[in-house]
Amino acid sequence: MSDSPRGRKPLVADRRYSKASPTKARKKAGTTKKKPAKRRRQARPQRRGLVGLVQRLFRWVLRLIWRITWRVGLLAAAVLALFVGYYYTTLPPVEEMLDGRARGSVTLLDYEGQVFAWRGDQFGGAVTAQTVSPHLKNAIVATEDKRFYRHFGLSPRGIASAVRINLREGRGPLSGHGGSTITQQTAKLLCLGVPYDPQVQTEAEYERDCRRGTIQRKAQEAIYALAMEARYSKDEILTIYMNRAFLGAGARGFEAASQRYFGKSAANVDPAEAAMLAGLLVAPTRFAPTNDLTRSRNRAATILRLMNEQGYLSAAEATQFQNNPAQLSEAAQERSGGYFADWVMSTGPEFFTRKTTEDVIIRTTLDQRIQRSAEEAMTWVFDNKVRAGSKAxxxxxxxxxxxxxxxxxxxxxxxxxxxxxxxxxxxxxxxxxxxxxxxxxxxxxxxxxxxxxxxxxxxxxxxxxxxxxxxxxxxxxxxxxxxxxxxxxxxxxxxxxxxxxxxxxxxxxxxxxxxxxxxxxxxxxxxxxxxxxxxxxxxxxxxxxxxxxxxxxxxxxxxxxxxxxxxxxxxxxxxxxxxxxxxxxxxxxxxxxxxxxxxxxxxxxxxxxxxxxxxxxxxxxxxxxxxxxxxxxxxxxxxxxxxxxxxxxxxxxxxxxxxxxxxxxxxxxxxxxxxxxxxxxxxxxxxxxxxxxxxxxxxxxxxxxxxxxxxxxxxxxxxxxxxxxxxxxxxxxx
Incomplete structure (x- = not known):
């Protein structure tokens, strides 16, 4: 083996140091070059005179605003967190939030034991987001809050849209459309956790207080909604909402409303019935089918269209149920028992009728066949024997x-x-x-x-x-x-x-x-x-x-x-x-x-x-x-x-x-x-x-x-x- 460098591959170390570094070369040459100083940021030339003064003042104001803003924002976030935390600690288990009636209910039966009327705050029993008909759940979300499962309790987009619509219609920014999410509506139904006390105020005053539309009240509802989102799951919030909503004719909750209008459980309603029930949320008395069935069906048709647009129903299904609207039960067609039910309620003991705090069942002497006979006779005579327009x-x-x-x-x-x-x-x-x-x-x-x-x-x-x-x-x-x-x-x-x-x-x-x-x-x-x-x-x-x-x-x-x-x-x-x-x-x-x-x-x-x-x-x-x-x-x-x-x-x-x-x-x-x-x-x-x-x-x-x-x-x-x-x-x- 020859020691000649020819043909010999350089070693790794040789490769590494094959060329002298510039520093060593300079040392060998006897010269040392100073390391260049770190380049400083070149100062922006400042204008002089009045323009420069204005610019400097403007930049100072911006920096001041930023410093104040992030500090105030941080403080506001801390305060908000405290309020949310406070409400969070006051929220009870879901089961305690379902029956929100201020008073009891009265169910009136005819002499054969058939229901013909309801009075008071009827509560048909608790339903949950899992046990209720999926058609009803979809109809509620499609109508009231289509982004319910995606937001954090508040919908800035919905609020902005509502403000824009209110201003366009000539109202105040917070008057009319509210842009409220289902969570915010639930907070309002709960009256921010304040229970009804008949010793302090009447039921009407309590309801009016819960529905106040001031900026302060809206802010409180938003904070309460955030606390609910932190405390409960989305389905639990929807469960509270479905059980506490007032749906006309004395019905509190969708189970009571379904029994009231259709004589069946809310777990069994079809899309047409679900749409009619969901349509009551916007104005329970106005759209109650016992008040105006045609108006209620028109509202249901709109909701079926929304369910189709949001993918809950196919176009064919939506058309089918629009053409075959919900039918009221026989008891619902009789409204609320009319004059007879009013009379029975007035003759019974007040603490078990007009002001009951219990759920009461009253069996009466009414014969619905005879009642229909009397109503038909009255109508027939006035239609055929009395001149048109008579006020008799x-x-x-x-x-x-x-x-x-x-x-x-x-x-x-x-x-x-x-x-x-x-x-x-x-x-x-x-x-x-x-x-x-x-x-x-x-x-x-x-x-x-x-x-x-x-x-x-x-x-x-x-x-x-x-x-x-x-x-x-x-x-x-x-x-x-x-x-x-x-x-x-x-x-x-x-x-x-x-x-x-x-x-x-x-x-x-x-x-x-x-x-x-x-x-x-x-x-x-x-x-x-x-x-x-x-x-x-x-x-x-x-x-x-x-x-x-x-x-x-x-x-x-x-x-x-x-x-x-x-x-x-x-x-x-x-x-x-x-x-x-x-x-x-x-x-x-x-x-x-x-x-x-x-x-x-x-x-x-x-x-x-x-x-x-x-x-x-x-x-x-x-x-x-x-x-x-x-x-x-x-x-x-x-x-x-x-x-x-x-x-x-x-x-x-x-x-x-x-x-x-x-x-x-x-x-x-x-x-x-x-x-x-x-x-x-x-x-x-x-x-x-x-x-x-x-x-x-x-x-x-x-x-x-x-x-x-x-x-x-x-x-x-x-x-x-x-x-x-x-x-x-x-x-x-x-």
Whole structure:
């Protein structure tokens, strides 16, 4: 091996140091070059004069702003974190946030146990984002916050868009559209965690406080939303939202709303139903399907389109459900139980009805078939018998002989709730519909329907008022007439004479005992219905006649219990009470009242070959028109008039009220076997003789008529018979 450098590859070290470094070379050469100094940043030439001064001042201001901004920002972030942290520590578990009602609920069942109405804050039970129908979950997100699963509780883009829209529409930046996320809306529903305290404020004041739209309130809601995002998952926030949202008709939460409108769980709704429910969020009362079904369906169609645009439904599915919108359940179509439900709520104990804090179940006497019959009858008569544009009103009550109310219509608008109920709230003069109680007093004293009275001119001198002369509707007199004919043809003069003979106090007592509790007239016009009463009072008083002469307390509540309890807390609050007149007297009165329908002023009420009894009533100047009557199975009362007491034109109790009564009862009796009335004809077994026989004027053949004439001459100072009619005329019928 040669040591010659030729052909030998240099070693690694040789390669590394094959060339002398510049420093070594310089050292060998005896010269040392100084290391160049580090290059300094070349100063920017500064302008002099005024321009330079302005530039320097501007740069100084910018630096000052930046220093202040980042420090203030850091401080604001720290404060925000403190507030968020505070709210975070106050947030309870999700389960405690679901039922946010301020009060309890009332569920009303008909006599068969079927739900027909709700009152209060209905809560159908908790649903979660996992158990609810996915269509409903998608509809809510598509409608209210399509970026819900992507933001951190606030949506700057949504807020900016809302501000722009508000300004464009001429409102303040925070008025109108809010740009709120579902999380922010949930914070508002929770009222920032402040519970309702009835000792501090009313429920309306609490709701108003929770919905304040001030900048300060919006800021608090934003902070609370951030805390919720830190504390709960997205699905947990959505769960709280779905359970606390108010969705119209007293429904709190989507489960209650689904049960309320569709009669099914929120877990089972289809896309059309889900869209209708989600559409309620923007304006629950306005878009409630029980208020305006067409408007609610139009809103649902818009939401189905949004679900298609966001990929939750295909175009074909969206079109399918738009063309086949959601259908309301039968109970939802009946709205909230209308006048009957309002009445039951007003008659029950307040702490279990209007102001309940519990969930209450009330079973009632309502028969939904009979209720529909009454509503249909009312509508049919006004559509076919009353001139278009008339403002006249009417009311109907149907009940059993024991006072159990089966149907109630308080006005021409049949499907309303919270409205003025003319069946129970309007006190109106009864007219000749009061006359049966005059004859009830006479029959209870032992007089017979075949006893007679003289129909002749009569003038009574009323102290402090002067002479008063009742007249018959026809302005004619018919001489000696039986009590039966007097009632059948609704003759006024004989009715006044009978009342005066048996005594106004007794007549008043009989009427009171039958349930006419309003202040009754003190003068002789008492017999002609000058006193005021409500339709439900009159109907229940006639029920007392049908049941054999015992008083009746009308009732709609059968029993009341708390949700989940088997045993009721209370039972029926009405029914048959004490006896008022003898049973035979009641049966004879029914016989007389049957003649009113079969031969007299109430003939328009006839239908189906049934035995029917009743009485017409028309007040002075025809301000009120009545027909109250009964079959063997049901009692019904009808009132007609104007709310402002304007006289009716061409209407008497024997006209439109009798027709409304007939249309109602004809529908009510469909499928019910024909039964005879419990009446007793005079002259048969149990006939009562004139107790005046053997007394002056009460001998053979005279009956009540002779005795009345003699006693009235003594009582009225000879005014009976010859004086011409004077003064006011009350109680006319046809």
């Amino acid at each position: 009103q009417a009311a109907i009550v149907v009940m059993s002989a024991d006072g159990a109310v089966r149907a109630m219509v308080g006005g021409r608008r049949t499907r309303v709730d919270g409205a003025f109920n003319r069946a129970v709230q309007a006190k109106r003069q009864t007219g000749s519909a009061f006359k049966p109680f005059v004859y009830a007093a006479a029959l209870d004293l032992g007089y017979s329907p075949n006893d007679t009275v003289e129909d002749a001119p009569l003038t009574i001198d009323i102290p402090g008022s002067g002479p008063w002369s009742p007249r018959n509707y026809t302005n004619k007199h018919y001489g000696t007439v039986t009590l039966t004919r007097s009632l059948r043809d609704s003759l006024n003069v004989p009715a006044v004479k009978v009342s005066e003979f048996v005594g106004r106090d007794l007549v008043r007592q009989v009427a009171n005992d039958f349930g006419l509790e309003s202040d009754l007239a003190a003068g002789p016009a008492l017999a002609l219905g000058a006193s005021e009463s409500t339709l439900i009072e009159m109907t229940s008083a006639y029920a007392g006649i049908l049941n054999g002469g015992s008083s009746v307390e009308p009732y709609g509540l059968i029993d009341l219990r708390l949700l989940g309890d088997e045993e009721p807390l209370m039972g029926t609050g009405g029914g048959i009470g004490e006896r008022v007149i003898q049973e035979d007297a009641a049966r004879q009165l029914i016989w007389m009242m049957e003649k009113v329908v079969s031969e007299g002023t109430g003939q328009r009420a006839q239908f189906g070959g049934r035995q029917l009894a009743g009485k017409t009533g028309t007040t002075q100047a025809a301000r009120d028109a009545w027909f109250v009557g009964f079959s063997a199975d049901f009692v019904a009362g009808v009132w007609m008039g104007y709310d402002d007491n304007t006289p009716l034109t061409g209407v008497t109790g024997s006209g439109l009220p009798a027709e409304i009564w007939r249309e109602t009862m004809q529908r009510v009796h469909e499928g019910i076997p024909v039964r005879p009335l419990p009446m007793m004809a005079p002259g048969g077994r149990g006939e009562m003789r004139d107790p005046g026989a053997g007394r002056p004027g009460g001998g053979s053949g005279g009956g009540v008529g002779g005795l009345l004439e003699n006693l009235l001459r003594d009582i009225l100072g000879g005014s009976s018979g010859s004086a011409s009619p004077k003064g006011n005329v009350s109680g006319s019928d046809r």
